[in-house]
Amino acid sequence: MNAKQLKSYIDAAKPRFEEMLAELVETPSISADPQYSGDVHRSAKLAAQFFKLLGAKVRIIQTGGYPVVSGGWTIDSRFPTVTIYNHLDVQPAQELQWRHSPFSFRKNGDIYYGRGTTDDKGPAITALLSAQYAAEAGLPINVQFLWECEEEIGSPNFGDAFKQKGLIPKPNSVLVSDTIWISRTRPGIPYGLRGMLGARLCLQTGQNDVHSGVTGGAARNPLAELCAVAAACADARTGRVKIPGFYNAVIPPSRSELQGFLASEFRVTHFKKTHGLRAILTEDPADLLKRIWARPTFEVHGLLGGYTGPGIKTVIPGQAELKVSMRLVPDQKPQQILKLLRDFVAKINPSVRVQGEGMLHPYKSSITSQYANAVREALKEGFGKNPVFIREGGSIGAIPKLAKQWNVPIVFLGLSLPEHGYHAPNEQFDWGQAKGGMRAFVSYFSKLANMS
Amino acid sequence: MNAKQLKSYIDAAKPRFEEMLAELVETPSISADPQYSGDVHRSAKLAAQFFKLLGAKVRIIQTGGYPVVSGGWTIDSRFPTVTIYNHLDVQPAQELQWRHSPFSFRKNGDIYYGRGTTDDKGPAITALLSAQYAAEAGLPINVQFLWECEEEIGSPNFGDAFKQKGLIPKPNSVLVSDTIWISRTRPGIPYGLRGMLGARLCLQTGQNDVHSGVTGGAARNPLAELCAVAAACADARTGRVKIPGFYNAVIPPSRSELQGFLASEFRVTHFKKTHGLRAILTEDPADLLKRIWARPTFEVHGLLGGYTGPGIKTVIPGQAELKVSMRLVPDQKPQQILKLLRDFVAKINPSVRVQGEGMLHPYKSSITSQYANAVREALKEGFGKNPVFIREGGSIGAIPKLAKQWNVPIVFLGLSLPEHGYHAPNEQFDWGQAKGGMRAFVSYFSKLANMS
Numbered sequence: 001m002n003a004k005q006l007k008s009y010i011d012a013a014k015p016r017f018e019e020m021l022a023e024l025v026e027t028p029s030i031s032a033d034p035q036y037s038g039d040v041h042r043s044a045k046l047a048a049q050f051f052k053l054l055g056a057k058v059r060i061i062q063t064g065g066y067p068v069v070s071g072g073w074t075i076d077s078r079f080p081t082v083t084i085y086n087h088l089d090v091q092p093a094q095e096l097q098w099r100h101s102p103f104s105f106r107k108n109g110d111i112y113y114g115r116g117t118t119d120d121k122g123p124a125i126t127a128l129l130s131a132q133y134a135a136e137a138g139l140p141i142n143v144q145f146l147w148e149c150e151e152e153i154g155s156p157n158f159g160d161a162f163k164q165k166g167l168i169p170k171p172n173s174v175l176v177s178d179t180i181w182i183s184r185t186r187p188g189i190p191y192g193l194r195g196m197l198g199a200r201l202c203l204q205t206g207q208n209d210v211h212s213g214v215t216g217g218a219a220r221n222p223l224a225e226l227c228a229v230a231a232a233c234a235d236a237r238t239g240r241v242k243i244p245g246f247y248n249a250v251i252p253p254s255r256s257e258l259q260g261f262l263a264s265e266f267r268v269t270h271f272k273k274t275h276g277l278r279a280i281l282t283e284d285p286a287d288l289l290k291r292i293w294a295r296p297t298f299e300v301h302g303l304l305g306g307y308t309g310p311g312i313k314t315v316i317p318g319q320a321e322l323k324v325s326m327r328l329v330p331d332q333k334p335q336q337i338l339k340l341l342r343d344f345v346a347k348i349n350p351s352v353r354v355q356g357e358g359m360l361h362p363y364k365s366s367i368t369s370q371y372a373n374a375v376r377e378a379l380k381e382g383f384g385k386n387p388v389f390i391r392e393g394g395s396i397g398a399i400p401k402l403a404k405q406w407n408v409p410i411v412f413l414g415l416s417l418p419e420h421g422y423h424a425p426n427e428q429f430d431w432g433q434a435k436g437g438m439r440a441f442v443s444y445f446s447k448l449a450n451m452s
Numbered sequence: 453m454n455a456k457q458l459k460s461y462i463d464a465a466k467p468r469f470e471e472m473l474a475e476l477v478e479t480p481s482i483s484a485d486p487q488y489s490g491d492v493h494r495s496a497k498l499a500a501q502f503f504k505l506l507g508a509k510v511r512i513i514q515t516g517g518y519p520v521v522s523g524g525w526t527i528d529s530r531f532p533t534v535t536i537y538n539h540l541d542v543q544p545a546q547e548l549q550w551r552h553s554p555f556s557f558r559k560n561g562d563i564y565y566g567r568g569t570t571d572d573k574g575p576a577i578t579a580l581l582s583a584q585y586a587a588e589a590g591l592p593i594n595v596q597f598l599w600e601c602e603e604e605i606g607s608p609n610f611g612d613a614f615k616q617k618g619l620i621p622k623p624n625s626v627l628v629s630d631t632i633w634i635s636r637t638r639p640g641i642p643y644g645l646r647g648m649l650g651a652r653l654c655l656q657t658g659q660n661d662v663h664s665g666v667t668g669g670a671a672r673n674p675l676a677e678l679c680a681v682a683a684a685c686a687d688a689r690t691g692r693v694k695i696p697g698f699y700n701a702v703i704p705p706s707r708s709e710l711q712g713f714l715a716s717e718f719r720v721t722h723f724k725k726t727h728g729l730r731a732i733l734t735e736d737p738a739d740l741l742k743r744i745w746a747r748p749t750f751e752v753h754g755l756l757g758g759y760t761g762p763g764i765k766t767v768i769p770g771q772a773e774l775k776v777s778m779r780l781v782p783d784q785k786p787q788q789i790l791k792l793l794r795d796f797v798a799k800i801n802p803s804v805r806v807q808g809e810g811m812l813h814p815y816k817s818s819i820t821s822q823y824a825n826a827v828r829e830a831l832k833e834g835f836g837k838n839p840v841f842i843r844e845g846g847s848i849g850a851i852p853k854l855a856k857q858w859n860v861p862i863v864f865l866g867l868s869l870p871e872h873g874y875h876a877p878n879e880q881f882d883w884g885q886a887k888g889g890m891r892a893f894v895s896y897f898s899k900l901a902n903m904s
Contacts, residue, residue, distance in 0.1 A: 032761070032762070032763055032765060033761065033762065034762065091765070092759075092761070092765060095660065095661055097659075097660055153763065180666065194665060196665070196766070198763075198764040198766070199764075200763075200764065204730065205729065205730055205731055206727065206728045206729045206730055207728030207729075207730075208547070208549065208727070208728045208876065208877075209547070210727045210728070210729070211846065211874065211875045212749065212751045212753070212777060212779060213646060213648070213779060213844070213845045213846025213847055214632075214727070214744070214845055214846055214874065214875070215723075215727050215729070215744060215845070216744065216749040216751055216779050216845060217691055217733070217740075217743030217744045217747050217749045217779070217845065218723070218729075218732045218733055218734065218740050218743050218744050219727065219729055219732060219733070220688075220729070220731055220732060220733060221688055221751055221752060223682075223752040223753070223754065223755065224682055224683075224686065224688035224750075224751065224752040225688040225689065226679075227678075227679035227680075227682035227683050227688070227752060227755070228679075228682075228683040228687075228688045228689070230675075230676055230679035230680075230683075231676075231679050231680040231682075231683035231684075232683075234676065235680075236672075236673055236676035236677040236679070236680045237677065237680070237801070239669055271667075271670070275658065275660070275662045275666070275667050275671065276658045276659025276660045276662070276770060277657065277658045277659075277662070277667070277670075277671055277672070278656065278657055278658055278659075279657060279672055279803070280670045280671060280672060281669070281670055281671070281672060282670060288669075288670045291669030291670050292666070292667060292668065292669045292670050295669050297664065297668040297669045298676075299664045299668055299673055299676065299766070299768060300673060300675040300676040300679055300758070301664070301675070301758045301759050301764060301765060301766060301767055301768075302675065302755075302757070302758035302759040302760040302765075302767075303675065303679070303754075303755035303758075303760070304760040305754070306752070306753045306754035306755075306775070307753050307754045307775060308754040308755070308756040308760075308773075308775070311484075311650075311809060311810075312650040312651075312652065312753060312775050312776075312777055312809045312810065313484070313753060313754075313775075314648070314650070314751070314753060314777050315753055315754075316751060316753075318728065321760075323758070323759060323760070323764050323765075324764075325664060325764055325766050327664060327665060327668050327669070349689070351731070357763060357764045358763075358764065392665070393665045393666055393667070393668060393669065394663065394665025394666055395665055422663055422666055423661075423662075423663040423666070423767070424660055424661065424662065424663070425660060425661075
């Protein structure tokens, strides 16, 4: 690897990086909201244009939902192939705290603002430009990409892309770039992801909204009944899940894993500040990291129904829907947890219909493989800082699916920082992370090329 | 009273009744929605024009909110004075089930459709025309009216109208025409109203929405915590309120009151059908009537915060607000109940802020007074059917205020039927109830005139 050549490539790539990021951010590819389905499809087409512009081959693979963009540079079939996973879809952006329109790209010095800048459009373009460099520099490696458009909704149709044999080349390893460090000064390499199970708990007790004066005392109140179900499922003041059997399959983290967690430069005060949390369920760092990375949760995300405007309207709605999800850890199985939830809800309130909504398996990989070592060294070279192995509390639905599909090593090279505001208002990415990221990717490609 | 003369007056009054009702219905006087404030004021001006047109004196009295229309016929100060209470404001009409525009008046035979036809514009005009007849026929009685424009929002400024001394003449008794029978074949005379206490329970745990993967397990979830508070305040499956001391002041209905309830021709199946209820908390008629008329309630009306769009978004919001209200019965006092709620919530979750939102005292009057007897006989004469004494589960904020202001007997002569759809889509009134109502009002005036 020629450091000088790479530096001048990166410097020259900056305007192109910013243009591509702007175009992608201004395509509001919200996979959760059907109103934006045109934009999700447009984001895939835009990505395909980028691949072609950079000299890569590309194909948009249709699924039962949103497409998958598959492309890259296959230089020689005798070279090792790495497939980099990113996603093009983004979270909704209705938060009132946005200081400017979330889907208009803004640049302030080397900071880039807009929904999707850090999750995951910025890292995706960083990886793509790094691969173009590798191809131009003649590194003996094939870099392929899989960019999906349903990550934020749990990748329900991702598996479809593999149904037509031969469309997506099988690599020797997978690199995932969709994760967050703990601190700007300490690159974090996740080796575990939580899984997820979403559910909508629906209850219909009447045809219409009724009046609490005329019918109150006789009419069932589906909002109140669903509040009771939520309270029965988990103790909100401690986080303890009360669904019988919920914790049975949980493997607690080992002492050495916990020691690794604590080496991540995680600071409770910083965590609270970054996420704007006034009070949290524990102030102990080891307990906190265990809770967010290695323990399952039960969360209420919203209660649909009734009246939520200004003041109060004394309505008893005919129906209501409680939106919940559970983060799962190895070896919890989403199907089994859904059954436990169904059984429990059926017992405490048989009128409530439990509708599973997204299932993601938890994932855990090796931290001692040569791939894990290569990522560690590449990040050190890219950023000049010693990385640590951590876990992620979030889920990437495609990863357990890729693991099952290909059975090849999967490692993580993420570039996002806590202050970038994953899923939050005023989401941002920065050129520092893109630049260091390009150096790290190219370093990783070199190590892969020399591996076998 | 000359029956023939009254009959020809009523027959002649029909077109005028329909014109006035149409004009009022087509003035969308929604007090809950600030967008319609111009229409609420217009409805008061329109009413004042009606008074003048019929030869009555009238005055629009401004308050800190919407005005009160005060007017009528004072024939001779030696005659007894009765003040009839109605309201001009209406509920919002956003229900999808409306078969035509709720604010365009429609007539189908003797049925009149539109928001406000039965609650309370139809009964108001019925009473007004009856009073004109009494004045023209020379009955020795003064009939005054108080038409307010804030009933549907709990009459927060109604008391203001009495601040300027002498503007509103003090009567010897009050007649309220804003209530519903149980069945078309059995006129119902309410003698009790439930009170109400609204509250917003607010909880802020963070600055922003955060991500359940990144922070879940450590972040407090205000939605889940408020669900737990709701579940602790009342058992949704039984309706039992669990706030300590909540039932202390409740006076249970007597056996003879309960027997009166059961004589009202109330049918559980009809109640369920009318309100579109699939399942209810009790199928026993006596228990049901006790619950809706003579027992207090705790209802959840909505939970604001998080995500309520399609599917699921795994967000933990920084704040949430639970909207609740309690219907109260004699002798519960809203201020005391608010204190009990505050104390209980402070104990189970000290971070939750309880914001009182509207207070209406419950009300109960005599069923053996000469006024109550006069209403019973008047309704029997007007409709040819034996009335029964019942209660109302709803609240009319102005009534306890009038009781306190004047300390005179207050009785109820309502004309609405369950099938008229109070607060519901396709609200209607009918000429049969207006015609019988005019006979009943005039009969009541005669009895008052002969009373002392």
